[in-house]
Amino acid sequence: MNEHFLKLAIDEGFQGMRSDAGGPFGAVIVLDGEIIARAHNTVTSTNDPSAHAEVNALRIACAAQQTFHLPDAILYASCEPCPMCLTTTYWAGIRTVYYAATRDDAADAGFDDKVIYDEMTNGNLVKVFSLTQMDLPEAKALFEEWRSKVDRIDY
Numbered sequence: 001m002n003e004h005f006l007k008l009a010i011d012e013g014f015q016g017m018r019s020d021a022g023g024p025f026g027a028v029i030v031l032d033g034e035i036i037a038r039a040h041n042t043v044t045s046t047n048d049p050s051a052h053a054e055v056n057a058l059r060i061a062c063a064a065q066q067t068f069h070l071p072d073a074i075l076y077a078s079c080e081p082c083p084m085c086l087t088t089t090y091w092a093g094i095r096t097v098y099y100a101a102t103r104d105d106a107a108d109a110g111f112d113d114k115v116i117y118d119e120m121t122n123g124n125l126v127k128v129f130s131l132t133q134m135d136l137p138e139a140k141a142l143f144e145e146w147r148s149k150v151d152r153i154d155y
Contacts, residue, residue, distance in 0.1 A: 016040025037061035054085035
């Protein structure tokens, strides 16, 4: 069954690419054996750098399930998820991911996910962009107020 859902993710990637919605990436999210979301990359058609297939599918799935937490869902991706997609998957609580193509395959096709992985693995992310922390008391006050907020929704 996993191969079936993975092939659907690949089909979704073909659909998005052929309709000029974005890059050649697709994703399917399954819960209890049923597809709750399928999406493709829409980065170039929406001018949204976060509109990767996995993120789009997670948005659809979470809206459909009316939750931001999908610990029992399975993500199927046409390609190894990039660091952003992995992080979003982590925040959604998904614990199982199947993917087909690798980050090296994506790099060979001109996508720079491998560069980001390499920079993060080597601890050299600051070479990609400037990252500067500025210690402002207002930032700490923001978290202090969050901690005291009685009606907050933890995640």
